[in-house]
Amino acid sequence: MRRPTSDVRQRESRRSSLDNAGSRRRNSSVPFHSARVERNPNSLDSDTDFLCDRAVEFMESGDIHSIVAVELAEQSMYFERLLRYHKGRGYIRLPEFLNSGFASVLEFIRKGTTELTPDNVYHIFIAADYLLVPKLKQECANLLRDVANDPATAIALWLSCRALYWPEVGTMAFQKLLENFEIVWPTPDFQQLEAIDVWRILQEDGLNCKREKTVFDAIVQWVNVTPKVRLQYAVDLLLCVRIGMLDTADLELMKNAELVKLVPDYLTLLQEWPACLTQTKNPMIVACGKRFITPRLPHEVGSGLDGMCNSFFVTTRYSGAW
Structure with a gap:
């Protein structure tokens, strides 16, 4: 006797359900x-x-x-x-x-x-x-602090982290640039920086350099890469030099530098230094007069006076020299 059609359909339905359940079990370990x-x-x-x-x-x-x-x-x-x-x-x-x-x-x-x-x-x-x-x-x-001692790496980290909103890495890299400025400024990576980025470095109180003239040398080298394009930024960068921290010999060298001769207002400022500090209507003095005579950090002003030149000594913990 033939089974009812409904029984056949129920059996096929149960078989399909069992097959699906088996499939699920077989695949249960596959994520x-x-x-x-x-x-x-x-x-x-x-x-x-x-x-x-x-x-x-x-x-x-x-x-x-x-x-x-x-x-x-x-x-x-x-x-x-x-x-x-x-x-x-x-x-x-x-x-x-x-x-x-x-x-x-x-x-x-x-x-x-x-x-x-x-x-x-x-x-x-x-x-x-x-x-x-x-x-x-x-x-x-910890490792980033070590690798940032390389100037190229520090510059890359500073620029990229600033764009990607990782300020702690960018700040750390920037501090490494300031700390290692003596080896940073001669590098090709520094020479390829935009004017605003060079200015951000040079104007910092924490810039570490044994002689303030190093800052001037860095500006000259940066401008000389493409003089026709970069000369327009020379004034803003030259105002980053702490003129009051220059010794007499370095000040004279700056007065005779070709770059300074191309910036008449700045040349006049150097020629009239330090008497120009009293020129309250001079826009350069108004904007930067205080910064010109502020030592870079972590500089320490010595307590003794030089009897020969009647001036203060300035020392830095990084350079280890007066």
């Missing part, structure tokens, strides 16, 4: 059902991959990283809050600028360490800072 994940080169070791239950996708490249959500949330306050509100099994999308350092952040969270080099430390720092992994961020900051 993501996507062909893109299978092609993803950014996987962890096989043991870790087995535990992964979420994925991160970067917005522009589409690169995908498998993650262990609980493990990441324990170490990153950013992910702890993000995963609290990000329900489901979809991709967690992150901005592209985190891509370069993200794998190292995952490695640090899982193993407690990751390789930091001068080439990768900047990108890892950005990722650690953004994802709120403070221990890794501090390790990166």
Whole structure:
């Protein structure tokens, strides 16, 4: 006797349900059902991959990283809050600028360490800072302070971090430029800076130089790269020189310099120094008179007077000389 059609349909329905359940069990250890994940080169070791239950996708490249959500949330306050509100099994999308350092952040969270080099430390720092992994961020900051002793690296960090809103790295790099100014100003990287950036460095009280004439030499070299273009900025840069900190010989050298002769108002200022300090209507004196006679930090004015020239000594802890 033939079975009723309804029984056949019920049996086929049950078989389909069992097949689907089996499929779910077979795939339960596979974190993501996507062909893109299978092609993803950014996987962890096989043991870790087995535990992964979420994925991160970067917005522009589409690169995908498998993650262990609980493990990441324990170490990153950013992910702890993000995963609290990000329900489901979809991709967690992150901005592209985190891509370069993200794998190292995952490695640090899982193993407690990751390789930091001068080439990768900047990108890892950005990722650690953004994802709120403070221990890794501090390790990166320590290395960044060391690599910033290189003038080219310090300039690159200062300019790039200023644009990407990482002020602590930019400030640290800027301080390194001031501290190492004696080796910074002769470099090609300094010569390629924009006028406003050169001015920002030269006008700082914390600029470290053994002789104030070094600042003048840096200006001359920078202008001479493209004189026709850069001569227009010479006045603003020359006003950064602390004239009162020059000795007599250096002051005379500046008066006879070709660049100064091309800036008549500044030449007149030097020729009338220091009597010009009383010229209250002179715009240069009004704007910079106080700065002209202010020692750079961390300079210390000596308590003794020179009986021969009747002037104060000025010393700096960096130069180690009077």
